[in-house]
Amino acid sequence: MTMTDTSLKPTATTASPLQLVSRYGVFVAFLALLVFNIAVTPNFLSWQTLNVNLTQVATIVIVATGMTLVIATGGIDLSVGSLMAISGALAPMIFMGKLLPIDNMALAVTLAFIIPVLVAAACGWFNGFLVTHFRIQPIVATLVFFIAGRGIAQVMTNGNLQVFKNPPFQFIAMGHIAGIPAQVVLMVVIAILAYCLIRFTVLGRQIIAVGGNEKAARLTGIPVRRVKTFVYVISGALAGIAGLIVVARNSASDANLVGMGMELDAIAAVAVGGSLLTGGRANIFGTLMGALVIQLVRYTLLANGVPDAAALVVKAGLIVVAVFIQQRADRS
Amino acid sequence: MLLSMQGISKSFAGIAALQSASLEIGESEIMALVGQNGAGKSTLIKILTGAYQRDEGTIRFQGKDVSFSSPAESQAAGIATIYQEINLAPQRSVAENIYLSREPRRFGLLDRKAMREGAAKVLKVFNLDIDVDLPVARFNAATRQMVSIARAVTQNARLLIMDEPTSSLDEREVEILFRTIRTLKQNGVAVVFIGHRLDELYAICDRVTIMRDGHTVAVSAMNDMPKMELVRHMLGRELAAFQALARDAGSDDARPVRLELKNAGSGLRVRDVDLSIRQGEISGLAGLLGSGRTETARIIFGVDRLERGSLHFNGSERNYAEPAAAIADGIGLVSEDRKVDGIIPDMSIRENMTLALLPKLKKAGIVDRARQDEIVSRFIRSLGVKCASPDQPIKELSGGNQQKVLLARWLCTDPSVLIVDEPTRGIDIGAKSEILKLLRSLADEGLSVLMISSELEELLAAADRVTVLSDGMSVAVLPRQQLSEQNLLAAMAHQIDGASGELA
Structure with a gap:
């Protein structure tokens, strides 16, 4: 090897091709998917397509933003999907007066926004308590609520589906702010806040x-x-917010289904977005792009007649590729 | 001769770790292998066991030229290693551990009965009567070690390598271990004993091989090697790389004491330490490896809890529960292992440098970038950190430059006490003297420095006073007038005339 000269001069390092791919790969993949869809998928360039994709990705991005922060400390949070179920079960109970009767509807709706998020945040605090005070590995500590959380949500609702129609509450999922869906605005605000927090x-x-x-x-x-x-x-708090959006969108809360599999979608978005799962990095923009890529792949396959089940396999493939590239780039 | 390694050389990435080193061990001989960190002991052992491949040299074992390509091969040939961190599976039973990966079988299934009986039989040789079905984790360190040894014995080991076997044992357990080693010797097993506690080496070993800087510098019968001589061989002398640094002439004793430890103890490693650091002095802390220097620093800084004795800062009693508490008092620590305890490798120079200062750099939670940049560029300039830009990840810097960033991490907090643990380890000679000069000038400006070092030259050049530790106890304090190589060596070898308290 005749590389001793370069190793002695660390001041001017150039990124290897792999490192470039690892840094900008998710962006390139996103652009490639856009180009592919514009060429192949009919009616891709329309407001409706944009709306569908953004509203579907919003909850993933919101949860994945919290996940990015947890992963940045070297942890992981498996409880997010179950916390969504708890928050999603709690909100209708509040504004439908099942917990305690509240006459003032405005107050009831306000509380329906605040209390579920606080409860989910408290569950998150418990996760953190297990991790920091008992030195339980994060994957095990958060497994507690992963398992118990959905059960708690079902017990709270007696396993019943809660159907409702409450426009003020449902504004979070159905409303528009300056023509943009409210949940998309929320997603953007949360991502920007997290970016500022890190930066x-x-x-x-x-x-x-x-x-x-x-x-x-x-x-x-x-x-x-x-x-x-x-x-x-x-x-936890962000999972709580995502839970509210999901039930508001569906006009119904099913503790069995709200946030099902969300933890894996969020982790996938973080991984594809280029944050190391071992911690020490938090790429919020990458997570956003990662979630968009995963969403767009799914949409592309669906729009072109590939069943949802097959889309899962492609999603898995994406994660493998992303993690592989990262590890290689880190070694070089 | 059981083992003869001759002319062994090995380089890593062009840097010589071993240069024509040798090691000879007779049948059933107990050989001490000693040397400072980086002397080449573990490289030599890894070449013997086949974990590394040598560049040059010959190895003869039991009369045959050998060249092991893996630890498994050397093990099969009869060389077993017992590591510091005992390599047992803690949740498996004693018997399972003894037969790990060589389980006796019957009809293709585990023969538990044979395992249990075999294990009990071996342990009996060492007078150890324990329930071999209990998991290893249930036993104390000494017993666990014995299980490791029993495992080696069942592998028909002829040569047993023990890497700091006593480091986690108390006195009684050490006695048990020594009895075991003597039993091994009677059974024709030779032992390589790597250790730092001199008294133990003299108690158990027949001969000693001393290594320094990749060379074998001395081999002798243990009894023909006085302690002083042994320490001198281990530490050696570096070429006079830095001349003594000028100190201001003020009287030392008049200065107020900033920080003081009295009869301090914590765990097994720090037993009874008296230590004081005055304002504006470099207080040296010397001692052989394993004497408790780093552990003493960890107590002062609140990494480990002070369990016995007292710690006073500016006259008032303290017992820091967390480093954050020590930092709040204006104490900083540049730790020995830069990679493990110092740098955040992926973060930039700027972030690494200001990590401890961050809480004071914020306005409403937000980092004051202008002030941060100003401070970082000031310290990069004043310490001469060679880097492309403050945004460069710290892992890309050389060792010396990383060390400067870590020094700056504390200096920018304007500390009153700075603890530096082996401040010049692993950095080139030019940067070494730069760092020493820097510490000297900081002390002259009033900073109290505690400098832990295993390099005599460094202590002689920069320290105003040196406290010497041996086996977790402070055994001597050498004021400036008495600072000499001779006195330091004597104190480190712990040869103090008990009656008069004078140094031999």
């Missing part, structure tokens, strides 16, 4: 530092436990 705040740096080297982070005085607990709380 500009002290807490954001501390999240990355904890995931990058936890021992070193503790030795610089970073409150590791508090930082970790925080990300689980945020992840």
Whole structure:
């Protein structure tokens, strides 16, 4: 090997092709999918297509944003789907007066937005508590609510489907703000806030530092436990919001189905978006793109007559490719 | 001669780890293998066991030239290794561990009865009567070690390599281990004993091989090698790379004490340490590997809890539960292992440098980028960090430049006490003297520095006073007038005339 010269001069490193792919691959994939669809799928360039895709991806992006923060600390949150079910079960119970009768509808709807999200955040806090105080591996700690959460939601509703029609509440999924679906606005706002958290705040740096080297982070005085607990709380709260959107969209809450499989969609979006699952990085924009790519692949296959089941296989393939590229790029 | 390794050389990426090193061990001989970190002990052992392949040299084992291509091969030939972190499966039973991967079988199934009886029989040789069906995790460190040894014995090992076997044992357990080693010797097994506690080496070993900088520098019968001599061989002398740094002339004793440990203890590694750091001095902390230097620093900094004795900061008592508490008092720690405890590899130089300062850099939670940039560029300039830009990931820097960033991480918080653990380890000689000069000038400006070092030259050049640790206890404090290589070596070898307290 005659590479000793370059290794001695670390000041000007050039990214290898693999690193470039790892950095911009998801963006390229997104563009390729767009081009493919414009050429092949009929009526792709329409408001309706855009609307369908964005509204479908919104909940995934919202949950995946929280997941990105958790993964940045080197953790993982499997409970998000079940927390969506809890929040989705709770909201109709509040505005339909099943918990306690509230005469003022405006107040009832306001509480239906706030309480479920707080409850989901509290569940997230419990996840964080298990992880930080009992040093339980995140995958096991969050498995508790993954299993129990959906059960709790079913017990709360006696396993019944709650059907409702409540336009003020359903604004979160059906309404439009300046012509844009409300949930899409919410998704964009949340993604931007998370981006700013990582990019500009002290807490954001501390999240990355904890995931990058936890021992070193503790030795610089970073409150590791508090930082970790925080990300689980945020992840729980965002899952709660996503749960509200799902039930509002369906005009019904089925504790069996709300948020089913969401944890895996969110993790997939993070992985495809280029954040390392081992922590130390949080690429919010990547997560957004990752979720869009996964959504677009599914839409492309559906629109061209491939069944949903087959789309799952393609989704799995995407994840394998994304993770493979990342690991290779990191080694080079 | 059971084993003869001659002229062994090995380089990694062009850097020599071993240069013509040798190791000879007789039948049923207990050989001490000693040397500082990086002396080449573990590389030599890994070449012997086949974990690494040598570049040059010959290995003869039991009269035959051998060349093992994997640890499995050397094991089959009769060389077993017992590592510091004992390599047992903690949740499996004692018997299962002893026969791990060589389970006796009957009709293709595990023969549990044979396993149990075989295990009990081997353990009996070592006077160990335990329930072999219990999981290994249920037993103490010494017993676990014995299980490892029993496992080696059932593999018909002729040579047993023990890497710091006593590091996690208390005194009584060490005695049990030594009895076991003597039993092994009687049964014709030779032992390579890698260790740092001199008293233990003298108690158990027949001969000693001393390594330094990839060379075998001395081989001798244990009894013919005085402790002082042994330490001198281990530490050696670096070429006078840095001349003594000028110190300001003020009287040391007049300065106020910033930080003081009294009879401090924690766990097994720190037993009884007295230590003080005055304002504006470099207080050195010396001792052989395993003497408790790093552990003492961890207590001061709140990484480990002070369990016995007291810690005073500016006269008031403290017991830091977390590094954050020590940092709040203005204490900083640049740790020994940059990779594990220091850098956040993927983060930029800017972020790494300001990590400890961040809470003071915020306005409404948001990092004040202008101030951050100003501070980072000031320290990059004043410490001479060579980098492409502050945005460069720290992992791309050389060791010396990484160290400067980590020093800056604390200096930018304007600390009153800075602990530096092996501040010049693994960095080139030019950067070494730069860092020492920097520490000196910071001390002259009033910073209290605790400098942990295993390089005598470094302590002699920069320290105002040196506290010497041995086996978790402070055994001497050498004021500036008494600082000499001779005195340091004597104290490290723990040869103090008990009656007068004078150094031999």
